[in-house]
Amino acid sequence: MPTKDVLTKADLAELRRSALGAADPLGVAADVAEAAEQGRLEDPDDAGDALTLAAEIAEIRARPDAALRYADQALAAYPSGDDPRAGLAHALRARVLFRAGGRDDEAMAELTALRPLLLVQSDAPAYLSAALDAGGRSATAETWLSEAVDTLLGERAAAGAAAQAITATDPVVDLGPPEAPGVLFFLLQQRHRVRRDLNLPHDRQDDLADRLETQLVRRAGERRGAESDLLFWPRAEFDRLLSEHAALTEVYGPDWDAHRARLEKELVRQTSAGQTGLGVFSATVAGLNAFAGRRNGDPADAAIRAGYAAEVSARPSARIPWPPERNDACWCGSGLKYKKDCLPRSRS
Incomplete structure (x- = not known):
């Protein structure tokens, strides 16, 4: 208070x-x-x-x-x-x-x-789509976000800067610095989430959203050696993860308490930035290893982990909503109340 x-x-x-x-x-x-x-x-x-x-x-x-x-x-x-x-x-x-x-x-x-703000304000896609969803108008949110994406890509193409972004297999789009990606990135990501909630089929712009997320994570990894994602490793999976891929200590934390604290702080940060409808996504080591195998990559590689995170986040069954009520069971599955477990971790 x-x-x-x-x-x-x-x-x-x-x-x-x-x-x-x-x-x-x-x-x-x-x-x-x-x-x-x-x-x-x-x-x-x-x-x-x-x-x-x-x-x-x-x-x-x-x-x-x-x-x-x-x-x-x-x-x-x-x-x-x-x-x-x-x-x-x-x-x-x-x-x-x-x-x-x-x-x-x-x-x-x-x-x-507020609709014109979708073209100029990075947090507008999140708060506009959340408001439309509250009114049962998620389909309208998808239309608005899609048209805003088309407008921005069209402007880039007209300027001769984004023709490759529209047609190439691995598009090159200016995201801005890793810690402050541009409006187009947030539009694509929010559109991707809305379409997933509506159970719409994956389209070319969804592919672009996935590739740009991977690109951003790779750049952030190159800059900081680690990135924040919302993959949650339950205790047994976390122990196995560090046993098989010790290098990921720097990414997910040296122990399970640190891992949960990082997630809690990231969720609080996103809430402060205006994000709504947040949650974490339960991951498994077997799933990460299988994804890396299909991509012929290393599970410790930032791009591989970003791709696996995108795959997991597309499964409704993997999502754990956040935040619970103070007296409800903590989202981490410890069995303790939220107020006694992960809630205080955001303040440590």
């Missing part, structure tokens, strides 16, 4: 990371909103972001009245009506309107106005 007289950007970032695991998340939301309303933010321009955080917490905790109130206050607090930071608040407002019943037209108006 916020206790400081003045909240800094760092305080808001910490609350975004930890609020849902607090004993009283709605109390955190109320306190953050109060700080914004009373001018107790170090940077007054953070008022919109603080109120959006309050709206997000209230929406997740099924308090639609509070979520709608905070979202409206957030939108009023942004310096201008077209402030790009306001997109998430609009999307949250639309989600509440969908769930309120009888206000679908209002919700769609909110989201339709």
